Amino acid sequence: MKKDIILCGVGGQGILSIATVIGEAAMANGLHIKQAEVHGMSQRGGDVQSNLRISDGPINSDLIPEGKADLIISMEPMEALRYLPFLGKDGWVISSSVPFINIPNYPDPEKLVQCIDSLPHSVLIDIDTIAKENKIPRSANMVLLGASLDTLGIEYEKIKEAVTKIFGSKGEEVVAANIMAMELGRAKANIK
Amino acid sequence: MGKVKKKLFLGDQAIAQGAIDAGISGVYAYPGTPSTEITEYIQDSQNARSKGSARSSEAAENSGAEGGKIFCRWCTNEKTAMEAALGSSFAGKRALVCMKHVGLNVCADAFVNSAVTGVNGGLVVLVADDPSMHSSQNEQDSRFYGKFALIPTLEPSTQQEAYDMMRYAFDFSERLGEPVLIRLVTRLAHSRSVVELSDRRGQNPLHYPKNPMDFVLLPAIAKRRYATLCDLQATICEEAEHSGFNRMPDPVDMAQAGENRHWEKGVIACGIAFNYLSEAYPEGFPFPVLKLSQYPVPVHAVRRLAELSDEITVIEDGQPFVEEQLRGILPIKTRIKGRLSGELPRTGELNPDNVRVALGLKPAEIYDKCELVVGRPPALCQGCGHRDVYAALNEVLKEYPNAKVFGDIGCYTLGALPPYRAISSCVDMGASVTMAKGAADAGQFPSVAVIGDSTFTHSGITGLLDAVNSKSNIVIIISDNLTTAMTGGQDSAGTGRLESICKGIGVEQEHVRVVVPLPKNMPEITGIIRDEINYKGVSVIIPRRECIQTAKRKAKNK
Ligand SMILES: Cc1ncc(C[n+]2csc(CCOP(=O)(O)OP(=O)(O)O)c2C)c(N)n1
Numbered sequence: 001m002k003k004d005i006i007l008c009g010v011g012g013q014g015i016l017s018i019a020t021v022i023g024e025a026a027m028a029n030g031l032h033i034k035q036a037e038v039h040g041m042s043q044r045g046g047d048v049q050s051n052l053r054i055s056d057g058p059i060n061s062d063l064i065p066e067g068k069a070d071l072i073i074s075m076e077p078m079e080a081l082r083y084l085p086f087l088g089k090d091g092w093v094i095s096s097s098v099p100f101i102n103i104p105n106y107p108d109p110e111k112l113v114q115c116i117d118s119l120p121h122s123v124l125i126d127i128d129t130i131a132k133e134n135k136i137p138r139s140a141n142m143v144l145l146g147a148s149l150d151t152l153g154i155e156y157e158k159i160k161e162a163v164t165k166i167f168g169s170k171g172e173e174v175v176a177a178n179i180m181a182m183e184l185g186r187a188k189a190n191i192k
Numbered sequence: 193m194g195k196v197k198k199k200l201f202l203g204d205q206a207i208a209q210g211a212i213d214a215g216i217s218g219v220y221a222y223p224g225t226p227s228t229e230i231t232e233y234i235q236d237s238q239n240a241r242s243k244g245s246a247r248s249s250e251a252a253e254n255s256g257a258e259g260g261k262i263f264c265r266w267c268t269n270e271k272t273a274m275e276a277a278l279g280s281s282f283a284g285k286r287a288l289v290c291m292k293h294v295g296l297n298v299c300a301d302a303f304v305n306s307a308v309t310g311v312n313g314g315l316v317v318l319v320a321d322d323p324s325m326h327s328s329q330n331e332q333d334s335r336f337y338g339k340f341a342l343i344p345t346l347e348p349s350t351q352q353e354a355y356d357m358m359r360y361a362f363d364f365s366e367r368l369g370e371p372v373l374i375r376l377v378t379r380l381a382h383s384r385s386v387v388e389l390s391d392r393r394g395q396n397p398l399h400y401p402k403n404p405m406d407f408v409l410l411p412a413i414a415k416r417r418y419a420t421l422c423d424l425q426a427t428i429c430e431e432a433e434h435s436g437f438n439r440m441p442d443p444v445d446m447a448q449a450g451e452n453r454h455w456e457k458g459v460i461a462c463g464i465a466f467n468y469l470s471e472a473y474p475e476g477f478p479f480p481v482l483k484l485s486q487y488p489v490p491v492h493a494v495r496r497l498a499e500l501s502d503e504i505t506v507i508e509d510g511q512p513f514v515e516e517q518l519r520g521i522l523p524i525k526t527r528i529k530g531r532l533s534g535e536l537p538r539t540g541e542l543n544p545d546n547v548r549v550a551l552g553l554k555p556a557e558i559y560d561k562c563e564l565v566v567g568r569p570p571a572l573c574q575g576c577g578h579r580d581v582y583a584a585l586n587e588v589l590k591e592y593p594n595a596k597v598f599g600d601i602g603c604y605t606l607g608a609l610p611p612y613r614a615i616s617s618c619v620d621m622g623a624s625v626t627m628a629k630g631a632a633d634a635g636q637f638p639s640v641a642v643i644g645d646s647t648f649t650h651s652g653i654t655g656l657l658d659a660v661n662s663k664s665n666i667v668i669i670i671s672d673n674l675t676t677a678m679t680g681g682q683d684s685a686g687t688g689r690l691e692s693i694c695k696g697i698g699v700e701q702e703h704v705r706v707v708v709p710l711p712k713n714m715p716e717i718t719g720i721i722r723d724e725i726n727y728k729g730v731s732v733i734i735p736r737r738e739c740i741q742t743a744k745r746k747a748k749n750k
Contacts, residue, residue, distance in 0.1 A: 023200060034385045035383060037202075037383065039225060040225035041225070041327040044603065044606065045568075046568050047568040060467045061467045061543075062380065063468075063543050065548070066555070066556050067557055078566075079568075081564060085559055085560070085561055103566065104610075107564040108564075111564055112564055
């Protein structure tokens with residue numbers, strides 16, 4: 001088992017909590033992990049990404065080589081495409097469909113959707129609306145994680161345990177909201 | 193998981209835990225990406241001991257050196273940090289100093305001289321380099337400083353090695369009586385992996401140097417100490433030759449090679465370069481490799497590699513430190529490839545892809561870059577007080593087409609970008625004040641400096657004294673958000689004392705002006721800026737409003 005995952009988005013969107021959940025679950029499964037993060041300047045509204053590698057064997061590089069990612073999980077559609085050269089030919093893109101527009105030259109969102117749809121394996125999902133309609137507005141990132149669950153190669157039960165462990169200190173309500181968010185995302189993505 | 197304790201650690205956290213387990217009594221640091229998390233981890237661990245709230249200065253304060261606690265309060269700058277650590281070492285304790293690469297420039301005097309005095313308690317200087325300048329002004333390579341100061345230098349390739357090296361470095365430092373430099377790069381500092389922990393060593397008792405006069409660097413003593421340091425070089429080199437962190441893994445075809453062992457290629461992979469190399473050859477290396485993680489460059493090991501191969505490719509993150517040493521000036525039989533010969537890019541960090549290319553491997557088949565994607569530069573937060581400062585400043589400076597604003601380093605440097613485009617320079621911590629002064633000396637008017645509160649106490653105060661002494665006609669804006677925001681909101685050394693510092697240095701009482709940077713106060717702020725530009729002398733304007741990120745965090749933790 002080996003999964004190379006690029007998590008991306010805009011500084012402040014919460015990609016690191018997705019990484020923490022997957023990392024925790026992988027660790028509980030006895031898998032090897034390497035996870036390179038971006039801290040610093042770009043966290044101020046710039047593009048951010050994290051390279052997460054999990055495997056049942058030792059992992060060498062902290063960075064994912066080009067063309068090797070199994071999965072891009074993105075909180076933002078343009079950011080998903082930024083890392084296209086890293087995506088393997090059979091890789092998945094699971095992305096929020098909601099553009100985050102904080103620059104004057106943001107491209108035409110329609111075209112971004114077309115581009116993502118044209119990939120062999122992709123899911124675009126309006127995580128913000130799903131989170132809002134279900135009154136769990138702070139769990140949008142967990143909706144996205146849910147959408148990626150069936151491509152991760154880690155049992156859902158293990159992910160659920162990780163969420164319970166990580167968010168446990170914030171109370172049962174937060175744990176329940178995050179688990180609900182994941183299930184909504186998983187159902188919506190409907191990856192078989 | 194059995195008996196061994198395993199933790200998922202950032203490289204920085206592995207260093208921090210390694211230092212705690214090596215028995216340090218203090219960590220001395222000024223924040224700087226990518227080194228900040230080391231000190232924060234130690235602060236959190238001390239807070240957990242005393243059940244205080246995370247990262248507060250109160251908790252840091254009540255963890256003095258006695259009783260097994262670890263001193264971990266932020267220092268004012270890297271020089272004060274380095275010197276305090278040397279003082280702790282003088283008193284027999286183990287001390288860690290942490291900084292980003294450019295911080296080593298700030299404390300270079302103390303750093304280089306600490307090799308001449310030597311140390312008593314173990315002293316480790318941890319410097320995190322930032323190849324590719326993810327959050328920095330340059331990509332200088334700290335290994336040069338290690339060589340320059342004539343001290344051992346370590347460069348971990350994994351989080352586990354980072355952890356293990358701390359214990360080794362402190363032991364070695366005490367055995368040798370010299371500081372040890374450890375160099376991290378961003379990709380290790382900010383990448384997580386599982387680390388196995390060892391037992392914790394206790395702290396040293398207070399004890400004094402065998403020869404306390406060693407620390408008095410009068411020429412006669414310094415000459416003797418310098419000669420001793422030079423004599424130690426043989427030991428330091430020998431240690432690198434036999435270091436467990438330097439290895440020569442056998443090529444996969446070693447068995448077939450028989451008598452006539454020779455390969456076309458040989459590779460030296462420094463620090464994390466070894467990971468990228470291993471990534472390219474998952475089945476093992478088809479040629480001899482020297483994994484280098486301890487310097488000085490082990491001469492015998494390199495010669496052995498050269499005997500086995502016709503050419504050597506040097507893969508190192510940062511500058512061509514090893515490559516240059518191999519090349520020398522006169523021709524040699526072995527071909528040397530690396531950053532200087534163009535096999536690897538001269539600038540920017542290593543990655544698995546440029547390492548593949550340098551080794552002559554086929555690049556992977558990949559999707560083309562998507563041409564819809566545009567850059568997304570960082571920006572000042574919505575509602576940030578720095579925004580109001582720049583709005584006001586731009587408003588007033590419209591009336592002065594020749595005005596120049598010298599900037600400094602921090603979140604407010606983002607005022608260089610649209611929509612403000614407000615500053616003309618950003619060079620090093622504190623340079624806004626002194627560059628504005630120098631420009632004013634040269635006839636520039638208006639000459640304005642914009643500096644953050646933490647940067648001002650780091651290195652702006654001495655410049656202000658220069659300006660006051662020469663009655664320079666400048667306006668200094670200390671944009672005070674009550675924290676060190678750029679690096680994540682650490683305590684700022686001068687909080688609550690900026691006005692008294694400025695007045696104490698000699699700025700006239702009526703020209704130290706405090707305002708609250710909010711849109712509703714725009715007329716007041718622009719008025720003050722205008723008045724102070726017209727005053728012929730040094731003025732300090734302090735727009736003060738809490739960083740909105742800090743404010744949010746505080747509200748959340750309530
Ligand atoms: C010598 C040196 N040390 C540390 C840093 C890292 N660094 C950059 S900006 C900054 C802090 C800035 O704080 P402040 O001046 O208060 O401005 P703010 O970010 O809060 O607006 C630090 C620590 C650096 N660039 N150079």
